[in-house]
Amino acid sequence: MKINTIQVLIASTLALGTVALTQDVKAADQTTSIYRLYNKNTGEHFYTKSRTEQLNAIVAGWDDEGTGWVAPLSSNSPVYRVYNPNANGGDHYYTKSKYEAQSLVNRGWKWDYNGQPVFYSGGNSSVYVAYNPNAQSGSHNYTMNSFEQNSLLNNGWKYGATAWNAVTKFNWTLNQYKSLVVGDSNGNGGTNYNSVLSSHDIPTDITSFSTDGYATKTVIYDNTKWDYSDGNYKSVVLTFIKQANGSYLLGYKNYINL
Incomplete structure (x- = not known):
């Protein structure tokens, strides 16, 4: 698995001192x-x-x-x-x-x-x-x-x-997508990441982001690894937010051509 790590350090000097933000992005092609x-x-x-x-x-x-x-x-x-x-x-x-x-x-x-x-x-x-x-x-x-x-x-x-x-073929339907619950800004109340995996298998791509105790996981399901002779690109993009107990809950979703 190829993993690319990008670290961006943003430092700003404030009256109270220096605040540093470290962003760690890991992009992994899963399939x-x-x-x-x-x-x-x-x-x-x-x-x-x-x-x-x-x-x-x-x-x-x-x-x-x-x-x-x-x-x-x-x-x-x-x-x-x-x-x-x-x-x-x-x-x-x-x-x-x-x-x-x-x-x-x-x-x-x-x-x-x-x-x-x-x-x-x-x-x-x-x-x-x-x-x-x-x-x-x-x-x-x-x-x-x-x-x-x-x-x-x-x-x-x-x-x-x-x-x-x-890995299961791209099998998302619009109704399945609509049934996903997006939580609040912290993911509270959102659909659990593991429940999505159990229904739709390994994502095409996963990108993890973390900074100062805040972590997200964005997954992409699409049909690019399969033949799609009609040229109809389909995808589902989901971002999950890490909770205090280690689980990830849905905070954002988007789709194309379901």
Whole structure:
């Protein structure tokens, strides 16, 4: 996670002395798109958070299938990718188990990403895996689409299960937005931050601000990490104010195109 810290010190000399205000702003991008590509010659799907890998694959003839899902930028549940150079056309396999990945490497598979996580699991939505025992390349398919998953299982694919988790798609409605209660200037009476997370998952972005005992957290939910072919940008911006008990209550809200 990239965190940028900006500290601004404003000092003014008054008759009673010097008053100093320190502003600490931390901006963090919380999520990343996982791109999905398809090789029509081998039947394999390829998944990556890297725009460079995505574009290189497109140049090499892979079909771009857009965003497969959105993942947290980091979590305690990494996903690893290994490559089988001996399979017809090559084959990639994804797993949360580093032990399983290393076992495949010991049998002749190769590490991708130098053994580092290619992306992370996290969120409230399932990414399903299905296995084709008759395929050498593209034997595993990963999707959030339950219709796609069930179609594969109905056509002989095996092992219908959740491989890992993803961040829920932008799912705000205008009524949900209107139901949020904005508290007073200190947030008193406002909707709790945790209740928003439980309904709408990890925000796209979070910015925290604190100064002299006053702290806020501004979150943005938008659809920029997902395909929005109609060009209709949607977002919800919420600012929560920290309370004495450590909770955050809503003090401001705004939206676009709900």
